[in-house]
Amino acid sequence: MVPVKAHNRWVIVFSYLLALLLMAVPLSPPNGWLRPEFVAILVIYWLMVMPQQTSIITIWVVGCLQDLLEGVALGQHAMALMVVAYVGLLSYQRMQNTTVWRQMFAVFVVLGLHQLVINWVHSLYGKAAPSLVFLLPAFVSALLWPVFYMLLERMRRYWRVA
């Protein structure tokens, strides 16, 4: 009945909680834009390495939790993460078999879409970003992607998540 034997899946949930915690760490306001989108990076990663076993509902719930955490419209990050998940599901085979540079570029594009959705919902409240500065988190995340990838791969191998 179960296609792949589930093993240590709690690590996935734990990693999302850790990402939410990292989002909650206070940064001084001018540096706010430099924070990588930890949760969205995790979604890309888990969909890339185990696309069939990743639960979309978990991602959605984590998105809602992030909304509550940030005090923004409920569903904002949930929807943005669904966009990330959709692109992730379409492209995981290419992502698995390409160079790290191309992965970084793909991460930038996907997180750019994520940020676009976020900014669109902000614009409903009349507080859209004044410039393209809202793409900065996507850029920082893409730059740090190799580091995250390495750390997450180690974690996944160590716990033998399947």
Added chain:
Amino acid sequence: MKPLFSKGPSTASRVFTLGGLALLLILVNTYTSLLDPVRAQLANLVAPLYMIADAPGRAVDQVSDSLRTRSDLEEENSALKAELLIHKRKLQQMATLAAENVRLRQLLNSAEVVQDRVLVAELIGISPDPLSHKVIVNKGASHGVYLGQPLLDAYGLMGQVVEVSEYTSQVLLITDASHALPVQVNRNGVRAVAEGTGDLYELKLRYLSNTVDIRVGDLLVSSGLGQRFPVGYPVATVESVVHDPGQPFATVVARPKAQLNRSRHVLLVFSGDRAKDAVDAVELSIPEESEVPEESEGGSG
């Protein structure tokens, strides 16, 4: 674990369904207030995250406090005593002024001004989203905090409570782009509306005609007209006034008095009738020394 994808709808269709659901949530959230009570309940789930994220900073504070030398502490103590003396002197006058104010109000037959009471709170987090200026304080419904309650720091008005959960609450700062509050110029009583701009150091005064008497350096205080903020708390100082004959209104920019990105210790104000009601609740639920009346016995000090 239950099998997630062995049967049932395809992953892509799940993504679309949940994405649509999220969109629906966003729209309901944006255009109605149906979800607000649900949000307040659910916010209890994420409150621990803020507490954990805040713990290292708090620990560092405590360690650095306990590692201070005796001479440092003595120095600080004497500086604080000097400062206290100055404030007490000001309060001595305040007592007579307050009494005079009450008598004059009685002569005018106007309503008595109720003393505001305050609850000392601490910031435990700021919203990670650079576009929403919100902070999280460590007092919630169990401490009597209510929706719309004003928040101050030592220098001026900071914002208002927009979401109350059990032990924490979320405060919208006055500089958030979706926030506006009624103010008046302290010098001459000119009324205006101060709007947040999304910049932590900037408020804009909207719809002030070019002939209005307002100057750089004017102090703006809350006017109390919105029935939300109590009257008379400092909000901002006017930083620039531009009269452009081509524009229908003057462009007035003010800088908030409160240290919106620095203050850690803040005050939640119970004003008006709330002050009378809150007295018991506040005194019951928190230790004696952290609850101070806005105006302590100034005359006797």
